Amino acid sequence: MKRECLAELSGVSKRFGKVQAVDGLDLEVRPGELLALLGQNGAGKSTAIALLLGLERPDSGSAVLFGLSPLDIEARRGIGVMMQEAALVPELRVREQIELVASYYPDPMAPGEAMQLTHTESLAERIYAKLSPGQKRQVQFALAICGRPKLLFLDEPTVGLDIQSRELMWSSLRRLVSEGASIVLTTHYIEEAEALADRVVVLAKGREIASGTVSEMRALVVRKQISCSSTLSLDQIRTWPDVDSVRRDHKGLHITAAKVEDLVRRLLAEDEDVEDLEIHRAGLAETFTELTQESVQ
Amino acid sequence: MTAASATTLSSELNPQVQVPSDLPWRAYWTEAKYEVIRACRAPAFAIPFFSLPVVFYVLVGIFLVGSMSHGDPRVIPTMFVNWATFGVMGPGMFGFGMFVATEREQGLLRLKRALPMPTASYVLAKMAMTMIFGAAVMATLILAAVFLAHARITLMQYLLITVIDVVGSLSFCAIGLFIGSRASAKSAPAFVNLAYLPMMHLAGLFYPLPKSIQPLEFISPAFYLNQLNLHVARAASIDALALASGPSSHARPLLCIAVLTIVTLCFGILAARRLKRLG
Numbered sequence: 001m002k003r004e005c006l007a008e009l010s011g012v013s014k015r016f017g018k019v020q021a022v023d024g025l026d027l028e029v030r031p032g033e034l035l036a037l038l039g040q041n042g043a044g045k046s047t048a049i050a051l052l053l054g055l056e057r058p059d060s061g062s063a064v065l066f067g068l069s070p071l072d073i074e075a076r077r078g079i080g081v082m083m084q085e086a087a088l089v090p091e092l093r094v095r096e097q098i099e100l101v102a103s104y105y106p107d108p109m110a111p112g113e114a115m116q117l118t119h120t121e122s123l124a125e126r127i128y129a130k131l132s133p134g135q136k137r138q139v140q141f142a143l144a145i146c147g148r149p150k151l152l153f154l155d156e157p158t159v160g161l162d163i164q165s166r167e168l169m170w171s172s173l174r175r176l177v178s179e180g181a182s183i184v185l186t187t188h189y190i191e192e193a194e195a196l197a198d199r200v201v202v203l204a205k206g207r208e209i210a211s212g213t214v215s216e217m218r219a220l221v222v223r224k225q226i227s228c229s230s231t232l233s234l235d236q237i238r239t240w241p242d243v244d245s246v247r248r249d250h251k252g253l254h255i256t257a258a259k260v261e262d263l264v265r266r267l268l269a270e271d272e273d274v275e276d277l278e279i280h281r282a283g284l285a286e287t288f289t290e291l292t293q294e295s296v297q
Numbered sequence: 298m299t300a301a302s303a304t305t306l307s308s309e310l311n312p313q314v315q316v317p318s319d320l321p322w323r324a325y326w327t328e329a330k331y332e333v334i335r336a337c338r339a340p341a342f343a344i345p346f347f348s349l350p351v352v353f354y355v356l357v358g359i360f361l362v363g364s365m366s367h368g369d370p371r372v373i374p375t376m377f378v379n380w381a382t383f384g385v386m387g388p389g390m391f392g393f394g395m396f397v398a399t400e401r402e403q404g405l406l407r408l409k410r411a412l413p414m415p416t417a418s419y420v421l422a423k424m425a426m427t428m429i430f431g432a433a434v435m436a437t438l439i440l441a442a443v444f445l446a447h448a449r450i451t452l453m454q455y456l457l458i459t460v461i462d463v464v465g466s467l468s469f470c471a472i473g474l475f476i477g478s479r480a481s482a483k484s485a486p487a488f489v490n491l492a493y494l495p496m497m498h499l500a501g502l503f504y505p506l507p508k509s510i511q512p513l514e515f516i517s518p519a520f521y522l523n524q525l526n527l528h529v530a531r532a533a534s535i536d537a538l539a540l541a542s543g544p545s546s547h548a549r550p551l552l553c554i555a556v557l558t559i560v561t562l563c564f565g566i567l568a569a570r571r572l573k574r575l576g
Contacts, residue, residue, distance in 0.1 A: 073415070083408050091335040104414050
């Protein structure tokens, strides 16, 4: 029995000139889930969303939104959109921006409701052009939810937000999902996917290279990371067996490997002054980096 | 329970939502309302295109030309008609050219395409804004013509000229839309001026054209709009006045209407095709 899905890409390919942006991609968005699309720049995340929104047409394969073509206005009445780079009308007030977008939907919120839910009531009478970048993102979020959408597309929604505003938006997103909405989120903040996503799809070169829950993704790779303060050189450590990668930053030395026990023994033997030694399983960030690098290689 | 927590965020919980029959009209109306409001709040647009036509008409069309022509009564309606044509050109060309180029470049048009905005709403709203602006400009010019120039133009002629100018401004909207669909936000004002200034001067609105240039007036859409208005006002063109040949024989009204319609359709269709591709 076919699983119900709100939006679906089936075997979709899309090329821009010489660049294969999406290559035979299958993607589905299920009811009530928050799906995070991860991938490096140029991985095909934005193109996948553009195909689901009807902004681009697939060269091959099909894009379906609520069982209809994404070009069908009936289908788009069920979605809310927050794009990464979309300036709104600079001369309008925040309340007016919301009223305008709400007029496109059959059962929208009143502007006051949308502002209350996105904590933008204090901005209601402010001219949009005079808002800070973070405030503009909050207003764009209010526009995305004002139509009570079943499916929200959010492209890097928390870029430019301070920590408090980001937490508030996360809380609103969790509430949306708890009330039955589905969300497709692209983000560069791995912790955002870890904090919010029910399911993660990792894209590279326009293809899905992995998908699953956050913990399933972590289980895909079993690598661990040794972090410490040491005076050993990176070139020296690279020659040791089992070392996958080594780097140094302001926090110290970081060695990634599948088996770390022998490496720790050797590290302690060769540098008696090792401090702040930590060993931890790779987080989603490391998993994501590893998956995409493997795909590129 | 707070008011916020009582609010339903998603229509998932209310699947029986029916699309109201007035939904598209509500969207058209709201889009047009806010297009007018934003244009009024954009000083670089509102101030020059609302005030300059009447200021120049009063200073040049009424006082300067009035004194140079020694009160020739034939000049008065000609000046009114010519400045009226000039007055409705700017909002159409610049309103579309600059706003569309900026909104396309900054992604607003793409966002609106992703949202359930009725397809024609964006362009219709801008057309409504241009026509309302044009009508407001016409009102100021008519007041000046009645109270300062004491023009012998009937109420019906004023109304007809206003309707012709407001509807005729759609040709300039289409040209502006075409430029806005292709030019970048930074270059759009330059390209609009490149079209606007020659079109305005070749229409023979402000001074008699030299004989060698007169054939070029036929390539200016503003010429045809002005000819229609001169016909309604039973006024002579500036060229005819300069030659003291009395009321000129105007271009045939049907020809003028046909040319303006063709210009509107051609540029409108080209722009629509471009915008459909780009988003």
